[in-house]
Amino acid sequence: MRILIISPHFAPLENPRAHRWTALAQYWAAQGHEVQVICAKHGQLPGKEIAEGVAIHRCGYFSTADWSLSFFSKPKQSHSTSVKSGFLIKILDWFYQHIWKNRVFPDDSGLWVSRAHTKAQELLQSGVPDLLITVSMPFAAHLVGEKLCHQHPELSWLVDIGDPLLHPKRLEAGIQLENKTFQFASRICVTCTATKRYYVTRPFSPKVFVVPPLLYPEDGFEEEPRIAGESLHIGYFGALYFPYRSPAALLQLLDRANKRLKRTVVFHWYGPIKPEMEPYFKNVPNVVLHGNVDRKTARRAMMQMDALVHIGNRSSIQLPSKFVDYLASGKAVLHLQYVEDDPFVESWGESAGLHTIFVEEEGTGAEVQNRFFDWLRSLPQPVQKRNPEALEHFRIQSVSNHYLMQ
Numbered sequence: 001m002r003i004l005i006i007s008p009h010f011a012p013l014e015n016p017r018a019h020r021w022t023a024l025a026q027y028w029a030a031q032g033h034e035v036q037v038i039c040a041k042h043g044q045l046p047g048k049e050i051a052e053g054v055a056i057h058r059c060g061y062f063s064t065a066d067w068s069l070s071f072f073s074k075p076k077q078s079h080s081t082s083v084k085s086g087f088l089i090k091i092l093d094w095f096y097q098h099i100w101k102n103r104v105f106p107d108d109s110g111l112w113v114s115r116a117h118t119k120a121q122e123l124l125q126s127g128v129p130d131l132l133i134t135v136s137m138p139f140a141a142h143l144v145g146e147k148l149c150h151q152h153p154e155l156s157w158l159v160d161i162g163d164p165l166l167h168p169k170r171l172e173a174g175i176q177l178e179n180k181t182f183q184f185a186s187r188i189c190v191t192c193t194a195t196k197r198y199y200v201t202r203p204f205s206p207k208v209f210v211v212p213p214l215l216y217p218e219d220g221f222e223e224e225p226r227i228a229g230e231s232l233h234i235g236y237f238g239a240l241y242f243p244y245r246s247p248a249a250l251l252q253l254l255d256r257a258n259k260r261l262k263r264t265v266v267f268h269w270y271g272p273i274k275p276e277m278e279p280y281f282k283n284v285p286n287v288v289l290h291g292n293v294d295r296k297t298a299r300r301a302m303m304q305m306d307a308l309v310h311i312g313n314r315s316s317i318q319l320p321s322k323f324v325d326y327l328a329s330g331k332a333v334l335h336l337q338y339v340e341d342d343p344f345v346e347s348w349g350e351s352a353g354l355h356t357i358f359v360e361e362e363g364t365g366a367e368v369q370n371r372f373f374d375w376l377r378s379l380p381q382p383v384q385k386r387n388p389e390a391l392e393h394f395r396i397q398s399v400s401n402h403y404l405m406q
Contacts, residue, residue: 001404002034004123006116006144007135008109010039010056014292015239016321017135017162023216024403027396029053036129038119038144040112057123060115109140116144124152133158133403142181149184158403159185160211163318164198179203189403192319194343211402212347213324215394220299221328223383227266227304231286232379234334235268235305237298238322240277244313247277249359250336251284253372256364258286265376268305270298299325306380307332312342319343324394327351330384334375353384 003025009015011022021037029035029052036055041047047058132155134145142159149155159182182188182204189211190196199208227233240247257265264286272292273281281287290301302308308331313320316339323344326333335344335356348354357371364372392398 001028001131002127002129003028003036003131003133004120004129005035005037005133005135006039006120006141007037007133008040008112008116008138008140009135010037011051012045013042014294017137019216019295020162020214020321021135023214023396024400025054026052027400031400036123038116038123057119059119060112109138112138112140113143116140117147120144120148121151124148128152128154131156131158131404133160135160135162137163139177146181146184156186157184159188160403161188161190161195162321164190164195175202182207187405191321192343192347194319194341194346195317198317209402211399212394213319213321214396214399215324215328215391216396217295218328218391218395220296221303221330224300224303226306226380231264231266232306232376233266233268233304234307234309234376234379235270235302236309236311237270237302237325238310238320239271240273240311241313242274242276244315244318245311247280247311249364249368250309250311251280251287252364253369254287255284256369257373257376260369261373261376263376267309268301270301299329302329302331305331307334309333310335310344312337312339312344314338316341316343319347323347324391328386328391328394330386332379332381334372351384351386351390353381 005021005025007017007021009018009021010025011018025035025037035053036057038057038059041058041061045058049056132145132148134141134157136142136159145157145159149157164178179202182202185204185207188199188204188208190199190208191211191213193210196208196210199205236247236250239245251267254265254267266286266288268288268290269281270290270293273289281289293301302325308326308329310320310322310326310333312335327348330353333354335342335348335354337345337356337358342356345354345356355375357368357375359368
């Protein structure tokens with residue numbers, strides 16, 4: 001099968017879309033499929049290369065922010081910034097987050113659309129692929145897919161939605177754009193049943209299928225010795241997305257726990273922290289910021305923790321990609337829940353080890369604090385050995401079969 005994947009994010013980037021689609025592209029190439037990928041430029045990497053059997057075509061910066069940062073930071077910093085961000089980077093990021101991002105539509109990826117479309121047209125001159133896959137976020141890849149389907153109606157087009165289009169200022173316009181664009185798709189894939197329910201009233205609803213998060217590679221969850229000492233060590237692994245996922249309540253709880261409990265609680269944060277989130281972490285003791293690390297390092301650190309914490313979204317239509325790593329770890333997990341129909345809780349199901357605390361607002365009242373303190377006192381808890389069948393759904397062969405309808 002000839003497969004063309006259009007995704008701004010691809011290896012060597014360390015983010016959920018890049019990880020998922022790099023793994024699948026390489027898996028399909030190893031299975032004998034002819035796989036080509038159109039992605040955005042990254043640092044000094046070549047415009048074209050063959051890696052693990054996949055033909056990668058890099059063209060254009062995928063956003064204004066990425067284009068700007070390429071001039072002021074090293075390539076490895078172009079998609080994330082640390083707490084030690086330079087003053088100029090902070091100004092650029094503030095302008096992007098508070099002004100530019102809220103005004104451009106559907107997102108800040110318009111610069112990339114024409115470049116990706118031109119490259120796709122060039123590749124299609126040698127023959128139409130058996131399957132075209134476009135990946136969001138950002139929405140840019142789907143706009144390219146729509147253009148290609150207009151020009152090549154015979155295309156089989158699979159839309160993969162990592163996150164629905166929720167523009168902070170133009171929600172209704174986003175709905176209309178999705179309806180218009182996805183009418184040409186053959187199939188539309190989302191990450192959880194909650195997202196499928198969100199689309200149930202849309203004209204393209206019959207085309208929507210659930211393809212779960214990817215557990216890949218499958219190793220890295222072997223037991224590790226805990227961090228030495230008497231302190232409790234708990235970790236968070238993932239990113240923050242203002243205003244949908246904020247650390248405010250968790251950091252308040254940690255601060256109060258260290259003032260109330262006899263045992264010191266050390267909180268480890270693995271993931272990028274953008275400048276607008278930095279103020280939350282100031283003056284909170286016993287917080288260690290590790291930044292963005294590769295998956296192998298993250299999993300080893302995860303297994304050294306006494307327990308894990310997850311911050312739920314203020315949205316009931318998206319399942320964080322880290323869900324499957326939390327599940328596979330077997331560690332005790334505290335989940336801060338902000339919405340009634342939380343996909344993280346729904347997807348966890350009957351598996352052991354999950355403790356949820358519902359947070360109605362950023363402020364944490366006495367009941368929430370006491371439940372948090374009780375959970376901390378229960379630690380450490382035995383690691384839960386997951387039944388292999390419970391993880392089968394998330395393995396790469398199963399996920400691949402969902403996409404290829406095998």
